Amino acid sequence: MTQPIAAPGSQTVDWEERVNPERLRNYRFDRVRGALEASDLGALLVFDFNNIRYVTSTHIGEWARDKMTRFALLTRGGEPHLWDFGSAAKHHRLHCPWLPPENIRGGMIGLRGAVAPEAGLFTGAAKEIADILKAEGVSGMPIGVDIVEPPMLAALQACSITVVDGQQTMLDAREVKSQDEIMLLNMACAMVDGAYQLISERLKPGIRESQLVAEVTKALFDMGSEHVDNINAVSGERCSPHPHVFSDRLIRPGDQAFFDIIQTFVGYKTCYYRTFVVGRASDAQRDAYKRAREWIDKSIELMKPGVTTDKVASVWPKAQEFGFDSEMECFGLQFGHGVGLFLHERPIISRLNSLEHPIELKEGMVIALETYCPAKDGYSAARIEEEVVVTADGPQVITHFPSEELFVANPY
Helix, strand or coil: CCCCCCCCCCCCCCCCCCCCCCHHHHHHHHHHHHHHHHCCCCEEEEEEEHHHHHHHHHCCHHHHHHCCCCCCCCCCCCCEEEECCCHHHHHHHHCCCCCCCEEEEEECCCCCCCCHHHHCCHHHHHHHHHHHHHHHCCCCEEEECCCCCCHHHHHHHHHCCCCCHHHHHHHHHHCCCCHHHHHHHHHHHHHHHHHHHHHHHHHHCCEEHHHHHHHHHHHHHCCCCCCEEEEEEEHHHCCCCCCCCCCCEECCCCEEEEEEEEEEEEEEECCCCEHHHHCCCCHHHHHHHHHHHHHHHHHHHCCCCCCCCHHHHHCCCHHHHHHHCCCCCCCCEEEEECCCCCCCEEEECCCCCCCCCCCCCCCEEEEEEEEEECCCCCCCCEEEEEEEEEEEEEEEECCCCCCCCEEEEECC
């Protein structure tokens, strides 16, 4: 019998093995160092919050995610360098002993243009980076950058630094998850299991989509969520086509309603859809749900090491078979994606890209699979998503709220 993946409590205890933060940090650092050494890059310069966290195991809050001011540098064989927001650098020198304190600096390059490039902050940062590259013996090699502002790119090039795409190298590092990452992802899913129980109880005529979003957000924070990234709440006539956003619509009897809960626990995200009907279900709604379930079950069966993603995408319907003109127009409806510190990691599975450019599934990948089927009534639709761990013994589903059949909330 396959041992289930653990979802222990979030407290620290001395009587049970749980997530080991030191092991987690070391695994991620070893993965990114290995990916860097396997590339032709001399260093990785990362601005994306999730990549910074993967490389340095630091985080300062969601408010800073879109500011483009924190960054980290890792050279071949070197230790991470971190430029952080003001006093956060001093805090990390005190509380992050896994980083050399001399490698943690205050950093500021303009807050996405709020300080004009003429102030020289980009130029100063680029010169600091160039000095480190020279000191650590990689100044003649290209550096990989994940995302960058144009003035920062220009400043690096002005220092004779060759800049290339580093995101692929970071994706190479992140695609296979450790036992601690998988446990954190499973714990995050357990929180969403509870959120769906709340939805099943509160999903009644007279409640608004936005009110459900508010109540679920509070419940997730009460359970220990680091951040509630987004909750899609889509009901009634809004279900088809999928708008990918909640509204203030009032729930009514007979509505089909689906939800996607994207939240973060110790950095690791969920992407987890469930579909309900309110009070009673029509034949059209049940039929749509049955088809969406059949499609997702076929793809779950293929979640095994060595299977290529074109095989997975091929079991899903073509765009024209469920009412769309092209695969681009229905992208994200029949869909698979890795999930970890990023919401959408490698592999990305769809008929848009996977049939011509397949990649191989590996043991330790964690993949969210999502299907969508519009109903014959012209406005209802079913949406299902399961998170699956690829193991040597086959797929393990870690999203546990019931989804085998269409869930009727508060039946009449």
